[in-house]
Amino acid sequence: MTTYMERLAQVSRKNESLLCVGLDPELHRLPEHLRGLPSHEAILAFNKELIDATCDLVAAYKPNLAFYEALGPEGMESLRATVRHVPNGVPVIADAKRGDIDNTMRLYATAVFDVYGFDAVTASPYLGRDALLPFLDRADRGTYILCRTSNPGAADIAELDVGGEPLYLRVAERVPTWTSHANIGLVVGATAPTQLARVRAVAPVVPILLPGVGAQGGDLEASVAAGLDQTGDGLLVVVARQVMYASSGLRFAEDARTAAREIRDRINAARVTAVDALRGR
Template sequence: MRFTEKLLAASEKNDSLLCVGLDTDISRLPKHLLNSDNPVLGFNRAIIEATADLVCAYKPNTAFYEAMGADGWRVLKQTIEAIPSHIPVIVDAKRGDIGNTARMYAQAFYRGLGADAVTVNPYMGFDALKPFLEYPDKCAFVLCLTSNAGAKDFQYLPSKGKPVYEHIAQKVVGWSKNGCCGLVVGATYPEQLRRIRQIAPKLPLLIPGIGVQGGDLEAAL
């Protein structure tokens, strides 16, 4: 089953467009969990159990697990295994490197961890993305316009009549075959989101930034 089919099926089953992040910071866990053997996994399992009928995807963030060392990588794998198999897992890794390195990352996330999708960084261009696109039932979500303040530093630079992020959206549309690419676009920029949706009418969009970062749910939808 292609990623887009799996995503659509999960979305329809739960009538949901919500992706729940699993960026679990051990220093912010409820105290009663800290006495258990594996508090982060326990917390993640409770979140998954409480939300599995409300979401269309889960998104664990590698940084929070890598900060725990080798054990963290094991907890990340156990977390992904705890997610019901019909719900897509997007590993938020934002990787991007030359071909043979990207091939290793794709192997780590798709084969090693069993993820359905991964977030990737476009700065190094097509050959850095290509190894992720060689898995026909997976999806690479490419950073396009991010929700943070620093997006203004380089993503908005004007080039040939349009900002850099629009160049990226257009290239990714050309690179995507059978739904193997998506785009990451911050909810904090609804007008730009509208324009990116015009450029990429068929690509799945991962839209962070609702809530604390100030993005508006209605406007994003």
């Protein structure tokens, strides 16, 4: 059995990439020539062209389920078709942020992994270990736990003092101990590089999913330096709008490819600089 983390590492090496492209289509931002289609057909056509144009430049894709749920059953069918269109081997992460009691989470796990075919999922830690076990017990799939997110209000809860440490550090320390399958990661935003560095210090080998670069204003180079592990890996940088909406005309997929390549190369350059610094060069 090949695990999610193994598949991710294989694609990352093959494509020389730590880039995860978000697939979060907004109807009003789609290219003009697609807007005449029914909504669910338009987003599927858009996603397929984006995937075809970028699949050799990415380490993974990450659709946020809300963009598909808002379109009803047809939107969810477009989501499933999107996942199926991704070339075999390239991981797809469900940005679902699930969190509920264990019997409900079992059904969420079935839906995300078996019905829709995702390789990994995002989830909340706040119902505790037993609630997450239906995800974590799937040794071949990955789960990224919300730790210190990228939104402006993240500090309202994540920075609360818990015995002299902020809550997000307690999450980073404790959550990785909840499974022995090496299939767990943390979601930490690029908009908080100081907190990202603190998470990496207490969770040195835990994979980090890093949203917040690009439209949300996170500093790519600072985040890569703060988030890489000691081997120069362990980080997946999420970019959505900069790639998806690089342009809005007939060439949108070609321009998305150019944007994805430029971002991948920036990540790789920052990675080299950070690894050299780690090695004292």
